[in-house]
Amino acid sequence: MATEAADQTKPALRSYLAAAVDFASGRQTPRQFLERSLELFDYWEPQIGAFVATNLPAARTAADRSGERWRAGKPLSPIDGMPVGIKDIIETVDMPTEMGSPLFAGWSSAKDSASVRALRDAGAMILGKTVTTEFAASEPRGTRNPWNTAHTPGGSSSGSAAAVGAGIVSAALGTQVIGSTIRPASFCGCVGFKPSVNALNREGSHDYQSQSCTGVLGASLADTWQVAHEIVARVGGDAGTPGLQGPAALPPAQKPRRLAVLETAGWDSASVAAKQQLNEAIMRLRAAGVEIRTRQNDDKVAALENHLLNAAELSHRCNGWETRWFFRTMRDRDAAKLSRNVMERARKYEDLTLADHRADLKERARVRAVHAELAANCDACITLAAPSNAPEGLGSTGNPEFAVPASLLGVPALSLPLFEVNAMPLGLQVIGFFDRDADAFAIASWLMSSPMPR
Numbered sequence: 001m002a003t004e005a006a007d008q009t010k011p012a013l014r015s016y017l018a019a020a021v022d023f024a025s026g027r028q029t030p031r032q033f034l035e036r037s038l039e040l041f042d043y044w045e046p047q048i049g050a051f052v053a054t055n056l057p058a059a060r061t062a063a064d065r066s067g068e069r070w071r072a073g074k075p076l077s078p079i080d081g082m083p084v085g086i087k088d089i090i091e092t093v094d095m096p097t098e099m100g101s102p103l104f105a106g107w108s109s110a111k112d113s114a115s116v117r118a119l120r121d122a123g124a125m126i127l128g129k130t131v132t133t134e135f136a137a138s139e140p141r142g143t144r145n146p147w148n149t150a151h152t153p154g155g156s157s158s159g160s161a162a163a164v165g166a167g168i169v170s171a172a173l174g175t176q177v178i179g180s181t182i183r184p185a186s187f188c189g190c191v192g193f194k195p196s197v198n199a200l201n202r203e204g205s206h207d208y209q210s211q212s213c214t215g216v217l218g219a220s221l222a223d224t225w226q227v228a229h230e231i232v233a234r235v236g237g238d239a240g241t242p243g244l245q246g247p248a249a250l251p252p253a254q255k256p257r258r259l260a261v262l263e264t265a266g267w268d269s270a271s272v273a274a275k276q277q278l279n280e281a282i283m284r285l286r287a288a289g290v291e292i293r294t295r296q297n298d299d300k301v302a303a304l305e306n307h308l309l310n311a312a313e314l315s316h317r318c319n320g321w322e323t324r325w326f327f328r329t330m331r332d333r334d335a336a337k338l339s340r341n342v343m344e345r346a347r348k349y350e351d352l353t354l355a356d357h358r359a360d361l362k363e364r365a366r367v368r369a370v371h372a373e374l375a376a377n378c379d380a381c382i383t384l385a386a387p388s389n390a391p392e393g394l395g396s397t398g399n400p401e402f403a404v405p406a407s408l409l410g411v412p413a414l415s416l417p418l419f420e421v422n423a424m425p426l427g428l429q430v431i432g433f434f435d436r437d438a439d440a441f442a443i444a445s446w447l448m449s450s451p452m453p454r
Helices: 016-020 030-048 056-071 114-121 158-165 182-188 221-235 272-287 299-308 311-337 340-348 354-376 404-409 437-449
Strands: 051-054 083-087 125-130 171-176 191-194 213-218 258-261 291-293 380-384 413-421 424-431
Touching (some): 016 221, 030 051, 030 083, 056 125, 083 158, 114 125, 114 171, 125 158, 158 213, 171 221, 182 213, 182 424, 191 221, 213 221, 221 437, 258 272, 258 299, 272 413, 299 354, 311 354, 311 404, 380 437, 413 437, 424 437
Parallel strands (some): 083 125, 083 171, 258 291
Antiparallel strands (some): 051 125, 171 213, 191 413, 413 424
């Protein structure tokens, strides 16, 4: 089957699972799917700069082996042969892990992280390492948005979102401790999944704060869930935890009975057009028979909104304490190779005490308990994934305020590519409840298939 010409000017998502239905019959092969990915890589990569390293010969070899398994009726998993990208904060045995910093140029741990090992064992091919901001924090490293290259792709999973959004890969690993999966997914028009804390094994990922999660950016809900499932099926969640729970394939769509709409601290910074998109979605949900709860008609939602007003600063304080030792070490090693952003962050939280940190953890637990109380009355929460479309300029990764609450709460969140503002994507965010990631996917699946504004 001949591949399409790589002359598109508008990015398009490419689901691997949708193509895989033809692999057993030979109507299409993993190698053909990969070659289309490489055509798109050649077209888009000079424009967006999503990758810092690739291993194309290994990818082609893996694709051929995958094709043999599909023809024999023995694929290793539904993602056998899927081209994936790995955020360059996550270790890979065959490519450096540079963490967006010149301090780690060419550095390799000589091993795969748990998540990468699991993907290889499932037959996925690691196309390359994707750009991360410096130490997965806030200093951009030049990646551009495929929808408009004058705009940021978001961060810190910048390259992963851009690569999936451009159709180069069907899925990519990211991480999130503040808004690093949900926000770039929203900006680049792909699905973003930030799981419950500890749901996916983080061994070998250099993003290990207590709110941090390994996330997945995907071309579809099905691709996204499958990648997450194949990881946890092989290496589990973080040590001592049960890991992501749910079926072996995308949970079936489930119409929610009741949804809570959260404005969060991001509401004041949201654009008029973004608010209009969300309000139109709410109207459609009500028309479909979904009960909507807000701060105006539900005291528990109002209480949660009030507790989330300080979500960003509380999250940064928790992260600031947990990374003090690391940034001190990096500063002592060579401060000249650190950005001003990192140096300012290190200084800001330098004087935190253990007593301060314990008080912050206590406050975070209190906010999480307030959110958990909603589970008795609401199936999930919804809000915007970002204040608007990706802002112009590459000096910032954008405002993370809408993504912070799910990180602080430690619960699953999904960005769904349902909205459009200024001819660029904007995500609808679904926020679930702790360890109920599959329920969030089921609601997201219904939302994706229902008559929502696009």
